[in-house]
Amino acid sequence: MANYTAADIKALRERTGAGMMDVKKALDEANGDADKAMELIRIKGLKGATKREGRSTAEGLVAAAVENGVGVMVEVNCETDFVAKAAPFIDFSNKVLAVALTSGAADVESLLAADVDGKPLSELVIEAGALLGEKVAIRRIARIEGATVDAYLHKTSKDLPAQVGVLFAVDGAGEGAGVVAHDVAVHIAAMSPTFVSRDEISPETVENERRIATETAQAEGKPEAAMSKIVEGRLTGFFKEIVLVDQAFAKDAKKSVGTVLDEAGVKAVAFARFRVGA
Structure with a gap:
C-alpha cells in the first residue's frame, strides 16, 4: 500500500512542476518521503537534459x-x-x-x-x-x-504569470513623471508600437512605404492633383500604427501619446516590450 496520499501528490507537483506519473513513481521509490522523492525527480531530470535540448x-x-x-x-x-x-x-x-x-x-x-x-x-x-x-x-x-523608468507586467490569463512586460523610460522625475510613465507603459502593452519616434525608422523603410502608398493610390484611380496629399495621409497612418508618440493614447484617443507626454513635461527615452513566445 502506498505511503502517501493524493494530497501528497498534489503538493509535490506544486513544488516541482513535474507530471503526475513522475511524481507518483518518485514517491513510490522514496516510500512516501517527499524530500527524497523531490531529489529523485531532480536526478532523473538531469539525466534527461540532453533529450530536452531540441524541444x-x-x-x-x-x-x-x-x-x-x-x-x-x-x-x-x-x-x-x-x-x-x-x-x-x-x-x-x-x-x-x-x-x-x-x-x-x-x-x-x-x-x-x-x-x-x-x-x-x-x-x-x-x-x-x-x-x-x-x-x-x-x-x-x-x-x-532614464530619470524615471516604469516596469509594467500584464497577465493575459488569471491562471498564468505575466505574459506581457514593458519597460518605459522618460527624461523627467517626480510624481507626475511616474504617473505618465506608468500610463504610457500600459498603453505600450496594449498597442505594441515598434519605435519611440519617426527618427528611429530608416529612410529606406519610409521611402518604401511611400512608394507602396503611391502605387496603391494610382491603382485605385485617385486623381493626380490629390495624389501627394493622399500619399502623405497614408504615410501618417503608417506612422500612427508603429510609432509610440504618434499613436492615439489608449486612455484618451483624442490625444496622441506625444501630446500626453508633452503635457506632463517629459519626453520618451526608450521602451522595451516582451510577449511570451512572440
Whole structure:
C-alpha cells in the first residue's frame, strides 16, 4: 500500500512542476518521503537534459524590475503552461531577474555567463530544467535607463504569470513623471508600437512605404492633383500604427501619446516590450 496520499501528490507537483506519473513513481521509490522523492525527480531530470535540448519552449513568463533608474526585464521560457505557473519555475525566473539586475548584463550570453554562488547561471538553467522535467531557457533581456523608468507586467490569463512586460523610460522625475510613465507603459502593452519616434525608422523603410502608398493610390484611380496629399495621409497612418508618440493614447484617443507626454513635461527615452513566445 502506498505511503502517501493524493494530497501528497498534489503538493509535490506544486513544488516541482513535474507530471503526475513522475511524481507518483518518485514517491513510490522514496516510500512516501517527499524530500527524497523531490531529489529523485531532480536526478532523473538531469539525466534527461540532453533529450530536452531540441524541444520547443513556447510558454513561460516575463519578469521585470527597476532599481536606481535602471529597468531590467527578462523572458524565461518552458514547454508547458502547467510548468509556467508552477512555483519552482516562478522562483527560478525571479532569480534570473535578480542576477540580471546585479550583473549588469545587457544580452543573454552575458547573463548566462554571470556568476551565481561560484557557477554560471547557465548551470542553474540546466538544474531548473532537471527539477521541472522540461526544457527551460532564457530567451531575452532588456535594460533601459532614464530619470524615471516604469516596469509594467500584464497577465493575459488569471491562471498564468505575466505574459506581457514593458519597460518605459522618460527624461523627467517626480510624481507626475511616474504617473505618465506608468500610463504610457500600459498603453505600450496594449498597442505594441515598434519605435519611440519617426527618427528611429530608416529612410529606406519610409521611402518604401511611400512608394507602396503611391502605387496603391494610382491603382485605385485617385486623381493626380490629390495624389501627394493622399500619399502623405497614408504615410501618417503608417506612422500612427508603429510609432509610440504618434499613436492615439489608449486612455484618451483624442490625444496622441506625444501630446500626453508633452503635457506632463517629459519626453520618451526608450521602451522595451516582451510577449511570451512572440
